[in-house]
Amino acid sequence: MDGDIDTAFQQTLQDNNFVETPYRAYSFDDAPYVCIRIPTGGGKTVLGAYAISTAATHYLSQDFPIVLWLVPTTTIQQQTVSALKSNPDYTDHLNRAFANQVSVYDIADVNQIRAQDIGNKTIIVVSTIANLRVTKTSDRKVYQYHEDFEPHFAKLSRQHPFYDKLEMVSEDDVSENGLTVNDIGKIKYSFANLLALYNPLVIVDEAHNARTSLTFDTLKRVHPAAIIEFTATPNTSTTNGSNILYHVSAAQLKAEEMIKLPIILTEHINGWEEAVRDAVLTRDRLALKAQKDIDYIRPIVLLQAENKNGKVTVEVLKKCLIEAHGITEDKIAVATGTQRELDGIDLFDPSCPIEYIITIEALKEGWDCSFAYVFCSVKQVSSSKDAEQLLGRVLRMPYAKRRVIEDLNRAYAHLATTSLAQAAKELTDKLISMGFEEMEVATFLRQQDANQGDLLVR
Structure with missing residues (x-):
């Protein structure tokens, strides 16, 4: 990165014909703090993996950097650790970039990091x-004293450029892991x-x-060399907005053949049974066409049921599929907090019979099956935080x-609604919250009449 x-930042915006916006340092001084905006389906994890090698080579000038990878939930944390350790989409690149010297750790296992690996392996935590986000550091294990870390500080002297940045043992730490008042003032x-x-x-x-002042303070404690954010919906406020370095459009993802577009939306005002019926018909039609594809594809319908106290529960939906549409039970999987019928199932396996997945809330983070073609919701989309x-x-x-x-390049949505145009508006709002631009939604969301014959198998 040339110059300040x-x-x-401004040069990058100009080079890509993006609107120039002021760069906000947020007291990180010489550490770049930038954001990549990428819609849902754009592959944030694989971009993160490539960002590590790019930053190491072109900015950090380090053969083997240390990386702190922050995610919003423990579920995504587990999924990300697993992906970075074993998914070839990520491991192949990282191993090539760092000569097979890569170690990935869950935050719970960081005491296993050896001092001799620092500088000799790329370490991703x-x-x-x-x-990490606390006002009182003694309240979190990552800030607490642990003797396993002593080798990392054995050769540290006061002349080290970062010595004064480190946290010292305080009175709050005394009695923690054997610390005494004699340790107060020493490096923790x-x-x-x-x-x-x-x-x-x-x-x-x-x-x-992660845009609060407490989050900023938290990040400052680890003295990052650079911070790279990935999100579909960056904060754009003037007070704590992200420095959006680059944004990927849905059109670009479509051009790269990563996502299905347009989304064919059918609104159903005659009851949820109609929405389910037409979702089944859409899947049947796609299944016939998929037989002619050069690759194996088994189109899958995702059905969103209502909660237990609702009318159209998981049980009601499953009964409808079996009794009204003749779907055999082995083709239906229920994925909820209590029923986890997808666990251990490889949906890409040609011997897998599953064609319908019923859920209530969001499927577990990291769940991904590109055979899913049809989304059917029997509840108001606007009332569902999980619809997007x-x-x-x-x-x-x-x-x-x-x-x-061509039909296999599209996604399909069948939504039960109380009034026409309402579902379309609600879905438009959901797509924008997924990182689509408003003008893109107008292009990529196409409405279809529930009575159109295109729904029928032919």
Whole structure:
């Protein structure tokens, strides 16, 4: 990055014909703090993996950096650790970039990091932001003294450029892991201090959830070398908005053959049974066309039921599929907090019979099956905070490659509604919250009359 951060930021915006906006340093001084806006389905995790190697080479000038990867929930934390450890989409690139010297840790296992690995391996630590976000550091394990970290500080002297940035043992720490009043004022052997000592690269997933002053203070404690955010919906306020360095449009994702568009929306005002019926018909039609595709595709319907106290519960929906539409039970899976019938199932396996998935809330974070083509909701979309997540599940393109049959390049939504046009407006709002631009929604959301013959198998 040539020159100061603000100049480089403005130059990047200009080079990409983006609207120039002021760069906000948020007291991070010489550490760049930028955001990549990318819609749902754009692959934030794989971009994060590539960002590590790019930053290491072109900005950090480090062969083996330390990376703190922050996510919003413990579920995403577990999914990200698993992906970075075992998914070839990420591991292949990281191993090539860092000569197979990569170690990935859950925040709970950081005491396993060896001093001799620092500088000789790329170390990625995955944590929720909540694990670090506190006003009182003695309240979190990452800030607490632990003797396992002592080797990391064994050769530290007062001449070290970051010595004065490190947290010292205070009265609040006394009695913690054997510390006494004699230790007050000494360097605290903590994971947070280990990070601060080595200036980590910080990756922030779903960064719009991390824009408070407490979050900024938290990030400052680890003295990052750079912070890169990834989100579909960045904060754009004048007080604590993100520095959006680059934004990817849904049109770009479509051009790269990553997502299915347009979304064919059918509103159903004659009851939820009609929405379910037409979702089944849409899946049947797509299944016939998928037989002609060069790759194996088994179209799947995601059905969103109402909560237990609602009218159209999971049980009601499942009964409707079996009794009204002749769907055999082995083709239906229920994925809720209490019924986890997708656990251990490989939906991409040709021997897997599942064609319908019934859920209530969002499917677990990281769940991804590009065979999902049809979203059917029997509840008002506006009242569901999970509708956009479920809709996002039907957007991913099988094999990330455009299909020869045009209908297989599209996603489908059947929504029960009390009035025409209401569902369309609600879905438009959901798409914008997923990172679509308003003008893109007008192009990529197409309404279809429930009575159109296109729904019928032919």
